[in-house]
Amino acid sequence: MTHVTSLRCKECSREYPVGAFNVCEFCFGPLEVRYDLDAIKAAVSRESIAAGPNSLWRYAEFLPADHNPDVDINAGFTPLIRSKGLADKLGLEELWIKNDSVNPSYSFKDRVVAVASAKALELGFDTLACASTGNLACAVAAHAARGNMKAYVFIPSDLEAGKVLGAAIYGPTMIAIDGTYDDVNRLCSELADTYPWAFVNINIRPFYADGSKTLGFEVAEQLGWRAPAHVVAPSASGAMFTKIYQGFNEFAYTGLIGKVETKMHCVQARGCSPIATAYEEGRLIIRPVRANTIAKSLGIGNPADGYYALKVIEASGGSAVIAEEHEVAEGIKLLAEADGIFTEGAGGVAVAGLRRLVARGTIKPDEPTVLYITGNGLKTTEVVADVVHPIHIEATVAAFQDAIGARA
Amino acid sequence: MQRVRLTFLDRLIKEPVVYQLGKKFDIVTNIRRADIQEGIGWVILELEGDDAEIDRGLEWARTVGVRVDPALGDLVEP
Numbered sequence: 001m002t003h004v005t006s007l008r009c010k011e012c013s014r015e016y017p018v019g020a021f022n023v024c025e026f027c028f029g030p031l032e033v034r035y036d037l038d039a040i041k042a043a044v045s046r047e048s049i050a051a052g053p054n055s056l057w058r059y060a061e062f063l064p065a066d067h068n069p070d071v072d073i074n075a076g077f078t079p080l081i082r083s084k085g086l087a088d089k090l091g092l093e094e095l096w097i098k099n100d101s102v103n104p105s106y107s108f109k110d111r112v113v114a115v116a117s118a119k120a121l122e123l124g125f126d127t128l129a130c131a132s133t134g135n136l137a138c139a140v141a142a143h144a145a146r147g148n149m150k151a152y153v154f155i156p157s158d159l160e161a162g163k164v165l166g167a168a169i170y171g172p173t174m175i176a177i178d179g180t181y182d183d184v185n186r187l188c189s190e191l192a193d194t195y196p197w198a199f200v201n202i203n204i205r206p207f208y209a210d211g212s213k214t215l216g217f218e219v220a221e222q223l224g225w226r227a228p229a230h231v232v233a234p235s236a237s238g239a240m241f242t243k244i245y246q247g248f249n250e251f252a253y254t255g256l257i258g259k260v261e262t263k264m265h266c267v268q269a270r271g272c273s274p275i276a277t278a279y280e281e282g283r284l285i286i287r288p289v290r291a292n293t294i295a296k297s298l299g300i301g302n303p304a305d306g307y308y309a310l311k312v313i314e315a316s317g318g319s320a321v322i323a324e325e326h327e328v329a330e331g332i333k334l335l336a337e338a339d340g341i342f343t344e345g346a347g348g349v350a351v352a353g354l355r356r357l358v359a360r361g362t363i364k365p366d367e368p369t370v371l372y373i374t375g376n377g378l379k380t381t382e383v384v385a386d387v388v389h390p391i392h393i394e395a396t397v398a399a400f401q402d403a404i405g406a407r408a
Numbered sequence: 409m410q411r412v413r414l415t416f417l418d419r420l421i422k423e424p425v426v427y428q429l430g431k432k433f434d435i436v437t438n439i440r441r442a443d444i445q446e447g448i449g450w451v452i453l454e455l456e457g458d459d460a461e462i463d464r465g466l467e468w469a470r471t472v473g474v475r476v477d478p479a480l481g482d483l484v485e486p
Contacts, residue, residue, distance in 0.1 A: 011441065028411055028440040028452050028479050131484040156484070181484060182476075186410075188483045201485055237481060285448050288415060288477045297486040302413075304481025 003039045004064045007031040007206055010308070018064075020123050020198065022205040030304065031206045033064045041254040046225060049256070053077075056111055056214040062250055063214075064207045065118035071147030072118075075103050075110035076214050080222035080370070085338030086351070090358045094368040096228070097335075098219055101343055105142040105166065106376035107135035107297070108215065108240065113200055115211035117143040120198030126150060127197040131188040133159055134297055135375055137167035140200055145170040152197065156184050166379060181290075209305075212240040216247020219370050220257050227252070227262045229367035231318075232354045234346040234374060235266040236300040238275055238309030244372070245312045264318035265362070266309055267353025269293040269345070270325050275306045279320035284310050294328050294383055295345030297375050319362060323352035329384050331355075332377060342377035350374075410455045410462055411440075411479035420473055421449050433465035434458065452479050 007016040011029030022031050044061050052058030056076025057067040079099045087095035103110040113136070117128055128144045129152040130136050137153045144151030151172035155164055159176070168174055177184050192202040200208050220227050227248040235241045241264065248260045268276040271293030274286050286306040291299035303309070313320055323331070331351030336342045343351075354371050357363045377384070393399040416425065421444060430437045435457040442451040455462050466476050 023411075023480060026440070028454070030480060132486065133484065134486040136485040154484075181482075185478050185483045189411075189478060192483075202483055236486060283445060283448065285443060285445055285450060287417070287448060288413075288475055299486050300482050302477040302482045306481075 001061075002064055002066060003036045003043070003061060005034045005036050008034045020125070020203045022203055033206045033210055035062070035064075035250075037250065037253050040250075044254060044256070046221075046256060049221065056114060056211065056218070059214050059217045062217065062247075063115055064210050065115050065122055068118045068121055068147075071121055071143055071149070072114065073104040073110065073142055073146045075114040075211075077218060078102050080219060081339065081341070083339050083371075086335060086371075089334070089338055090355060091365050092358065092363070092369060093366050096219075096223065096368070096370045097339060097341060098215065098370055098372045099341055100215065100372065100374050101341065101347065101376035105135070105138040106379060107139065107344075108212065108374040109135040109139035110142070111214055112208045112211035113139035113143050116198065116200040116204045116208035117147055117149070119207040120149070120200075120204055121147065123198070125196065125198040127152065127195075129191070129195075129197045129199045130154070130201055131184055132167075133299070134163060134379070136201065137164055137172075138170075141167040141170035141172040144172060154184060154188055154191075156181060209239045209243055212243035213247035213250065215240065215372065216244040217251060219244075220248055220251050223368070223370075225257050227257055227260045228370045229261065230263050230265060230357070230363050230369040231372065232265045232267060232350055232357060232363075232369065233372040234295070234298055234350045234353070235268055235275055235303075235309055236272075236298045236346075237303045238266070238305035238307075240374070241266050242305055242308045242312050245316060262316060264312050264316040265353065265357055266313060266318070266320040267323055267349050268320070269295040269298055269323050269328060269349045271295075272299050272301055273322045274301060274303055275309050276320035276322045278306070278310060279313060280322070284314075286310075293345070294325055295349045296380065297344055297346045298349060319357070321353040321356050323349045323356070327352035332384050333387065335373070336377070341373060343373045344375040344377050344380040345383055346375050347373040347377070348383070411452065412455060412466065413450055413452050413477045413479045414469060415448070415450045415475040415477065416444075417448055417473070417475075421447075423472070425469060425472065425474055426451060426453065429465050429469060432468065434461050435465045
């Protein structure tokens with residue numbers, strides 16, 4: 001059962017009953033889910049969690065929706081791998097990689113949509129919707145298919161069709177909107193006010209966002225019930241980044257782990273770095289930008305949770321780092337060659353950020369560090385297309401041996 | 409009704425942009441939240457009026473150098 005008490009404005013702290021809304025009527029601040037953490041503390045133990053399902057629903061007591069198998073595609077509980085190759089290259093003694101690229105629709109968005117879709121059914125919705133150019137669309141369409149719900153996915157009309165194949169395969173109604181990025185934003189806001197749909201990142205957003213807490217819970221459990229010294233994570237809206245930290249802190253409050261001393265490091269790409277730029281300039285005001293990065297899955301120029309991500313950095317003693325655009329593909333290749341994990345642009349950004357943090361001495365060799373890899377490389381193969389250069393030979397053993405410079 | 413976030417840089421912080429928005433156009437402006445610091449500031453506004461008039465007003469704001477965004481961040485997620 002859930003232990004939700006209310007929705008609360010993150011700015012003015014006004015409380016609201018649980019429902020499908022995300023904005024404070026008074027100050028237009030974002031709403032977040034409030035829990036009775038003492039009731040959760042009384043209800044959970046390491047043993048009860050370990051006995052739960054091998055999915056994010058093992059943390060159901062901490063989530064704002066009950067587990068509903070009808071819409072569950074088994075998101076979460078992805079591998080936490082002890083790095084060998086990348087750790088050696090960077091001189092780190094304890095580097096862990098949270099490989100969230102192996103979720104059912106191949107990104108961490110399955111976590112947030114798993115919770116959003118379960119909550120949508122609880123609230124009586126029969127339709128999921130989102131505006132997305134990539135991973136979110138895939139997760140929404142997949143969960144809707146599983147839950148026998150209708151799905152509407154809105155995309156800018158200039159988006160290459162192949163980009164949304166991973167969503168289209170699940171059979172949603174896909175609407176391509178003529179107009180600018182701003183036009184798409186505005187239309188979706190109006191539609192969310194007009195139609196009785198669960199727009200996962202609009203009217204269901206408070207519940208949706210909390211799905212990312214499980215990225216904190218899992219890492220803490222998989223590390224043997226402790227939080228790491230450092231987290232390095234890519235950031236777009238800033239929501240996932242803040243929720244990882246919230247996850248650690250909720251585990252600490254409920255006694256499942258000790259005091260959280262994790263330093264949270266946010267990484268963005270040069271072509272879309274509103275959070276990291278604000279950090280570098282020493283201010284808490286985000287200056288929105290027009291996204292122009294090869295790391296498409298980080299392309300949010302006006303990040304809803306950018307301010308809160310900066311507050312997490314400040315509270316944790318962490319930092320924000322900008323990866324140059326040319327480092328994105330380098331990071332993807334490095335992780336693939338060093339540890340056998342093929343990630344998308346966001347992962348390349350995270351790897352590049354980790355390298356910088358190690359190089360500048362922020363992360364010391366003996367400090368346990370977790371690198372979050374949030375999406376799968378097979379979705380964005382064009383970023384690293386230059387790796388394909390086979391050696392052409394005639395179909396003879398001699399030709400093969402000549403080509404590789406070795407005789408048997 | 410629209411909810412927007414206006415971001416101002418440098419010289420625009422001293423300009424009465426919100427006042428002019430209501431004066432030049434048939435729009436009712438209502439400030440819900442704001443933060444102005446040295447060199448940068450933002451205002452979250454509720455705008456009431458005819459949709460086309462609001463569009464004209466926001467286009468004017470852009471032309472004078474104000475950045476206009478959805479109040480709660482981008483809704484289009486990758």
